[in-house]
Amino acid sequence: xxxxxxxxxxxxxxxxxxxxxxxxxxxxxxxxxxxxxxxxxxxxxxxxxxxxxxxxxxxxxxxxxxxxxxxxxxxxxxxxxxxxxxxxxxxxxxxxxxxxxxxxxxxxxxxxxxxxxxxxxxxxxxxxxxxxxxxxxxxxxxxxxxxxxxxxxxxxxxxxxxxxxxxxxxxxxxxxxxxxxxxxxxxxxxxxxxxxxxxxxxxxxxxxxxxxxxxxxxxxxxxxxxxxxxxxxxxxxxxxxxxxxxxxxxxxxxxxxxxxxxxxxxxxxxxxxxxxxxxxxxxxxxxxxxxxxxxxxxxxxxxxxxxxxxxxxxxxxxxxxxxxxxxxxxxxxxxxxxxxxxxxxxxxx
Numbered sequence: 456x457x458x459x460x461x462x463x464x465x466x467x468x469x470x471x472x473x474x475x476x477x478x479x480x481x482x483x484x485x486x487x488x489x490x491x492x493x494x495x496x497x498x499x500x501x502x503x504x505x506x507x508x509x510x511x512x513x514x515x516x517x518x519x520x521x522x523x524x525x526x527x528x529x530x531x532x533x534x535x536x537x538x539x540x541x542x543x544x545x546x547x548x549x550x551x552x553x554x555x556x557x558x559x560x561x562x563x564x565x566x567x568x569x570x571x572x573x574x575x576x577x578x579x580x581x582x583x584x585x586x587x588x589x590x591x592x593x594x595x596x597x598x599x600x601x602x603x604x605x606x607x608x609x610x611x612x613x614x615x616x617x618x619x620x621x622x623x624x625x626x627x628x629x630x631x632x633x634x635x636x637x638x639x640x641x642x643x644x645x646x647x648x649x650x651x652x653x654x655x656x657x658x659x660x661x662x663x664x665x666x667x668x669x670x671x672x673x674x675x676x677x678x679x680x681x682x683x684x685x686x687x688x689x690x691x692x693x694x695x696x697x698x699x700x701x702x703x704x705x706x707x708x709x710x711x712x713x714x715x716x717x718x719x720x721x722x723x724x725x726x727x728x729x730x731x732x733x734x735x736x737x738x739x740x741x742x743x744x745x746x747x748x749x750x751x752x753x754x755x756x757x758x759x760x761x762x763x764x765x766x767x768x769x770x771x772x773x774x775x776x777x778x779x780x781x782x783x784x785x786x787x788x789x790x791x792x793x794x795x796x797x798x799x800x801x802x803x804x
Contacts, residue, residue: 475565479519480533481526481637488513489645489781490741497734498751505762506772508779509754510653511741512642515554515786520561522554522786523638524624527664530633531622532562544618547571550597550610552661552698553583554786555624560592574610580697582790607709624662626711634668635675642781643676652676654771655684655761655780657754659699659746663687663714665783670717682770684761685718686780688753694725697791698746721760723752729798736788744786745794754782 467485469478477483492498492509501507514523535541545568549559556573563571573587577596587594597606607625614621624630639656646652656669666687673683690696692703701722705714732748735741758780761768772778 479525479562479565480529481518481523482529484518486641486645487517487523487638489642490739492739492751496738497731498738500755501758501762505758506777507758507762508777509751510779510781511735511739511743511747511751512638512645512781512783513741513743514638515784516741516743520554520557521789522558523634523665523783524551524554524785525558525562526637527624527630527633528555528558528622529562530636531627531629532566532568534629535620536566540620541566541568542618543567543569545570546616546619547622548574548610548613548619549622549624550574550607551624552576552579553587553790554698555622555662556592556594557583557587557590559622560587560590564591574606576606580790580794582793586790605709623711624664625709630662630664631667631671631712634665635672638665638783639668639672642783643672646779646781651773651775651777651779652681653683653781654768654773654778655686655754655757657686657688657750657757657780657782659696659750659753659783659785660687660689660705660714660720661698661700661746661785663705663710663712665785666714666718667712669783680770684757684771686753686757687714687718687720688750689720689722690728690749691722691724694723696723696725696728696745696749697794698744698785699723699728699749719757719760721753721756723749723756725798727752729795732788732791733795733799741784742788743784744788745791746786747782747784750782750784754780 490511499509560571572593574595577598599605613619658665670685690699692701728749731752
């Protein structure tokens with residue numbers, strides 16, 4: 456695929472014959488921001504003596520469609536294109552709660568695919584449904600019922616149909632490999648510019664692709680006794696948070712990735728995640744989605760456990776004795792404003 460010539464990456468210029476394909480290619484964009492959270496606030500409440508720095512790695516809010524799901528989606532489309540499977544007759548199918556579905560429509564249209572079918576839970580935010588329809592996607596609302604085949608399983612079967620392609624973001628390794636190539640590559644380079652490394656990478660557990668990417672990138676960057684911990688954040692049962700799943704929805708029938716091995720898991724409640732999302736906006740100007748608030752809550756809980764054992768935390772610290780945690784952010788706040796009004800107390804808004 457043709458690349459822009461002599462245009463610095465940071466300039467974010469997309470022009471010429473391949474402009475639209477370049478624009479939906481996340482690797483062609485300037486790096487997403489890495490923002491340190493202010494100490495002494497609810498965003499980083501740890502005392503100076505703990506020697507902890509917390510960062511938000513902003514991806515979704517700075518990419519096309521305001522979602523970092525475009526990272527694995529573009530990787531998948533490019534793979535299908537190399538295999539010669541993208542033609543005028545191609546039908547793309549994807550099961551998604553919103554971000555990946557929108558990304559599939561945007562990238563598909565840029566690559567010449569005209570029929571993209573998005574299978575989305577019927578209780579998904581109406582704003583996300585409208586965006587997918589407005590972008591030209593064919594939206595199918597679904598509802599899983601106990602004892603019946605899940606919507607994820609149904610969409611997987613469509614791969615057998617002629618001219619139909621299925622992006623299985625819940626089991627295709629291209630999901631986490633895309634995040635290793637783009638998201639984690641950016642994060643490690645940015646931390647190196649600060650003269651340090653991430654002792655922990657925190658990701659909300661949705662499809663678990665980002666978490667697996669954190670674990671695999673940690674292996675690639677391991678040096679001597681230095682370690683990086685991959686931390687996955689789940690929501691409590693009965694405490695639904697968009698793009699975050701409880702343990703009961705992370706079983707092998709839906710999530711095929713081995714998201715437990717080599718990772719640490721923490722759980723968060725809905726109210727605290729929503730409040731943290733508002734704090735990120737009001738205290739750090741970060742207009743991020745609810746899964747970002749959940750991930751930051753999870754980072755706090757993980758740190759409390761880590762700091763209890765100085766010997767175990769030592770390999771996670773850099774040469775200056777600092778423990779850096781980077782929290783991955785996946786999307787923006789816009790589609791969730793109505794949910795904030797429903798869950799939080801009026802005085803909090």
